[in-house]
Amino acid sequence: MTTKSSRPALVLLSGGLDSSVLLHLVARRLHDGAVHAISFNYGQRHARELDCAVRQAVTVGVTEHRIVDASFFAPLVQRGTALVQGGAEVPDLADVAEADRVQPPTYVPNRNMMLLSMAAAYAEASGISDVYYGAQAQDEYGYWDCTTEFLTGLNAVLALNRRTPVIVHAPLMHQSKEDNVGMGLDLGVDFAQTWSCYRGGESACGTCPTCVERLKAFTAAGMEDPIPYA
């Protein structure tokens, strides 16, 4: 993209690798206008990712960073996911059968629609038309709410708004995590201040699905992951 948009933007920022790269991309290459960030504590096991979200938002110098307590969400969905407190245990990727990878145990029921609907509500009330989220092309895992079909459908609904429609963008959707590491290096992202491990312990486990993906991406990019592993 050669010209930046002068409109304000809102980035859904988890503090993970992908959304941190996305925040830098939006603030440094896509938007000249004010960049806002929004993060949610929805009862995820790895709520420590939010510390990283704060640091990334400060580094980029966002206009406003909202951290929303949506912790009511975990009790609503804990019967259906391993990712939130009170849910089943997070499995090692190696223990997730091929047949289950289409909608794996770490999928959180309808989470992305919920987070994006709150982000869109905040954006609409704040006069922001462009919302960004960090869906990426998934190697090992599949989530229906990270697909082009999901994004297109959601935008078709949001376009029905009669006064202030919001558009959700996912510019990393066709990039692998390896691509995102490369883009993050170009953009000067401090990867030591990003958190992925679903188990949310003191150091990353290295064996849960997202750790495996992350480690593979750094290896492919020829770089050592700067975060500590168990």
Next chain:
Amino acid sequence: MTTKSSRPALVLLSGGLDSSVLLHLVARRLHDGAVHAISFNYGQRHARELDCAVRQAVTVGVTEHRIVDASFFAPLVQRGTALVQGGAEVPDLADVAEADRVQPPTYVPNRNMMLLSMAAAYAEASGISDVYYGAQAQDEYGYWDCTTEFLTGLNAVLALNRRTPVIVHAPLMHQSKEDNVGMGLDLGVDFAQTWSCYRGGESACGTCPTCVERLKAFTAAGMEDPIPYA
């Protein structure tokens, strides 16, 4: 409908007139299976409607009634709506210009998508496929997120779920509030235990948009509204 579904159902229950009629409709005519209800405190001025939700759920004998604290929502959207605490004042219907009625001051930015996405998440995690919400045909007012287009679009997105898709139903969508009063009478709904007034005071104001609609509906149905008016 002549045969009832044996599947469980989830009803989005505000405690207002329409969703209370809907709850009775679902439990008495549409579903033989377990009926669940979910209500949200999202910082609405008229949170006292939740007391009515509790009473309606008890009357119908729902299997489970979840009341969710989503009060983080009001601060996110208060710049864009009169309906939540901290927002602009609720206007009298008579003071809302015709041109503004397409998306009036009491519209809450993207509220219905947010509430339905949380209800769908809870339903999915609980093995419930059928979610009901009380959108009705609006006389005086228009909300894009109460339309057939909204419902169709939302269901198109939810249908992308690879394992446990949820369907949202709005069986009152083409009924007026007068129709809903008539249906509620047939179903034995205690209208004294429903709350509509957006101002949320001790008694209903009688002049805000929803009071005007409600009073008109009772008059048309030839019945006196049993709740106290100022």
